Amino acid sequence: MKSFHPFQLDPENHCLWRGEERLQITPKAFDVLRYMVEKAGSLVTQEELLEALWPNTFVNPEVLRKYILEIRRVLGDRAENPVFIETVTKRGYRFVAPVTEEPTADTPARNATQEFPSPALSLSGQEAASAKKTKRHLAFSALLVLLGAAAIVGYFWRARSGMNSPNNTSIVVLPFADMSPGKDEEYFSDGLTEEMINDLAKVPGLKVVARSSAFQFKGKNEDLRSVGQKLGVANILEGSVRKDGNHVRISAALIKADDGFQLWSETYDRDVGQVLTAQDEIARAVSSALQVRLMNGESAALPVGGRATNSEAYQAYLQGQYFIARGQDKEDLDQALSYAEQAIKLDANYAPAWAQRSQVLESLAAVAMIDNTDGYRRARESAEKAIALDPNLATGYLAMGLVQINHDWDWEGADTSLKKAGLLEPGSAPVIGARAYLARNLGRTDEAIELYKQAIALDPLRANYHVALGYVLALLGRYTEAKTELQKTQELNPQLAGLHLTRGKIFLSEGRPQEALAEMQKETAEWEKLWGESLAYFALGRRADSDNALKKLIATHQDDCAYQIAEVYAYRGETEKEFEWFERAVRQRDPGAPELKINPIMKNLRQGPHYAELLKKMNLPI
Numbered sequence: 001m002k003s004f005h006p007f008q009l010d011p012e013n014h015c016l017w018r019g020e021e022r023l024q025i026t027p028k029a030f031d032v033l034r035y036m037v038e039k040a041g042s043l044v045t046q047e048e049l050l051e052a053l054w055p056n057t058f059v060n061p062e063v064l065r066k067y068i069l070e071i072r073r074v075l076g077d078r079a080e081n082p083v084f085i086e087t088v089t090k091r092g093y094r095f096v097a098p099v100t101e102e103p104t105a106d107t108p109a110r111n112a113t114q115e116f117p118s119p120a121l122s123l124s125g126q127e128a129a130s131a132k133k134t135k136r137h138l139a140f141s142a143l144l145v146l147l148g149a150a151a152i153v154g155y156f157w158r159a160r161s162g163m164n165s166p167n168n169t170s171i172v173v174l175p176f177a178d179m180s181p182g183k184d185e186e187y188f189s190d191g192l193t194e195e196m197i198n199d200l201a202k203v204p205g206l207k208v209v210a211r212s213s214a215f216q217f218k219g220k221n222e223d224l225r226s227v228g229q230k231l232g233v234a235n236i237l238e239g240s241v242r243k244d245g246n247h248v249r250i251s252a253a254l255i256k257a258d259d260g261f262q263l264w265s266e267t268y269d270r271d272v273g274q275v276l277t278a279q280d281e282i283a284r285a286v287s288s289a290l291q292v293r294l295m296n297g298e299s300a301a302l303p304v305g306g307r308a309t310n311s312e313a314y315q316a317y318l319q320g321q322y323f324i325a326r327g328q329d330k331e332d333l334d335q336a337l338s339y340a341e342q343a344i345k346l347d348a349n350y351a352p353a354w355a356q357r358s359q360v361l362e363s364l365a366a367v368a369m370i371d372n373t374d375g376y377r378r379a380r381e382s383a384e385k386a387i388a389l390d391p392n393l394a395t396g397y398l399a400m401g402l403v404q405i406n407h408d409w410d411w412e413g414a415d416t417s418l419k420k421a422g423l424l425e426p427g428s429a430p431v432i433g434a435r436a437y438l439a440r441n442l443g444r445t446d447e448a449i450e451l452y453k454q455a456i457a458l459d460p461l462r463a464n465y466h467v468a469l470g471y472v473l474a475l476l477g478r479y480t481e482a483k484t485e486l487q488k489t490q491e492l493n494p495q496l497a498g499l500h501l502t503r504g505k506i507f508l509s510e511g512r513p514q515e516a517l518a519e520m521q522k523e524t525a526e527w528e529k530l531w532g533e534s535l536a537y538f539a540l541g542r543r544a545d546s547d548n549a550l551k552k553l554i555a556t557h558q559d560d561c562a563y564q565i566a567e568v569y570a571y572r573g574e575t576e577k578e579f580e581w582f583e584r585a586v587r588q589r590d591p592g593a594p595e596l597k598i599n600p601i602m603k604n605l606r607q608g609p610h611y612a613e614l615l616k617k618m619n620l621p622i
Contacts, residue, residue: 002038002101004100025074028053029071032068033071035052040097049092071084084097175215176241176252188241190321192250199282202394208458209460210429212459224236228258249270252282271311320343324336340353340356352395354383358379366591368557379403394420398428400417401438407589409594411619429462432458439451442597443620456469477509477600479510497523500532501519504516504518516535526556527556531568534553535571538572565581566582566602578602578605594620596615
């Protein structure tokens with residue numbers, strides 16, 4: 001116990017006392033104080049403190065000054081008239097108060113394990129020594145039991161949560177706060193956050209939580225330890241953006257999730273046109289602070305360049321990203337497309353805008369909001385342009401890969417595109433999710449399952465990956481596992497399209513048609529609800545109701561649901577109509593058609609004479 005009147009510092013129990021009052025002090029501030037008390041009377045430089053308390057870790061010296069301020073506040077000390085900590089200008093600090101050593105046992109009020117003599121029994125000599133030895137043995141045994149129990153509880157807690165303990169190379173970028181005077185630059189702060197996520201996802205070995213999970217905490221003042229636990233990360237990057245006209249101030253801080261310790265912080269004042277440079281600077285500073293280069297024993301330099309553009313084009317691009325993230329209805333996608341084309345008009349050589357345009361066109365064409373053939377043609381041309389302008393842009397290859405999967409059925413080309421995207425951004429959940437989708441289409445279900453699990457690890461709060469994994473598991477008849485994923489989906493987003501349909505199809509497979517119908521009727525997407533009702537009504541023997549739902553599905557979605565219509569006919573045993581609608585799905589390049597290889601409802605087509613021919617039309621291996 002170190003004593004400096006009126007305080008006592010207990011290094012063993014990590015406590016600071018003033019008389020009988022235990023004072024509140026953060027763990028790292030306590031460590032700084034303890035080190036200085038141990039060196040009382042001696043000058044301690046900033047470098048010495050940083051090396052002693054943060055060995056082999058980059059720490060901004062500003063962080064140390066913050067802890068000195070905290071210690072002074074706790075002790076009631078003043079820099080201009082110090083009683084405890086003296087600042088030696090440009091050199092360091094000195095603990096100037098007299099320090100004495102006191103035995104810890106002399107503070108009985110704080111000794112929770114103190115033994116009091118029993119009035120009924122008096123021991124002396126050898127008996128007393130033996131009794132003390134026994135007590136020590138029992139105390140040690142009890143400690144082992146407690147430690148064992150804690151280990152077991154910890155093990156089952158981790159198993160239950162399905163999340164590994166966070167390591168030092170995991171991070172989430174929380175949405176940067178919009179601190180602009182009018183609070184009307186949300187698209188800009190959101191866009192900068194997303195760009196930071198993409199930059200850090202380029203670093204090999206760094207686990208970076210994806211945008212959709214990170215943005216679950218937007219506008220919430222949640223405790224950082226809770227955020228770290230929910231996302232399974234050890235580090236948090238947070239900050240703010242103040243945009244006023246063409247001037248931008250970006251403040252960023254890297255914080256340890258478990259104790260709130262600030263590893264690094266910085267403020268950048270830039271013109272809008274220099275924001276991309278500031279993003280690169282922040283990403284490099286963060287990777288350096290996390291010692292990323294030690295992961296693989298080699299440099300983790302971030303690819304830089306190829307992104308420069310004028311401020312107007314960049315802001316139009318961020319507006320497009322804002323509408324892409326906000327929703328997937330036609331109004332949002334039309335807005336996103338408009339901003340992408342505006343960015344291209346302002347700077348025809350800005351590759352990210354071309355990749356953005358491709359992404360939006362592919363989404364519109366996939367659900368027949370625009371002409372399928374023309375939409376995919378323009379999406380492909382935009383992706384090609386993005387790649388030509390910047391061969392190191394992962395989103396260009398991702399956009400191309402989705403076109404190759406959903407329309408071209410160029411499986412080898414899609415595999416090449418997505419592998420290239422993965423090399424450029426190894427920590428990108430969207431890229432890994434697309435690879436899982438490709439593996440599913442090719443019938444490589446084990447690979448698809450593992451990739452979906454990887455995507456979930458990077459984006460644990462995104463319901464879409466859970467429902468996609470649940471769907472693949474259901475196709476394989478692994479219903480218990482599938483239901484677990486669907487339950488997670490419901491907890492995250494009970495309104496997500498496909499959730500109730502997938503659960504309903506499981507109930508049909510289990511011979512529970514009434515429960516299946518109840519699920520189908522909860523579906524939020526119109527076409528999926530009609531599709532599900534067509535199946536469930538037929539299973540219940542309600543043929544007229546099944547016909548009615550199927551007629552509505554054909555009347556409203558024959559151009560984008562040909563595969564689903566074929567599936568209904570397959571379930572009802574109407575083989576000729578099943579084949580007719582499946583051929584139509586192939587002609588329309590329906591994204592669901594390649595599922596023929598693994599969908600149990602379509603097994604009669606797999607056993608028929610036309611199966612090999614159908615696979616050939618879809619460029620699928622036989």
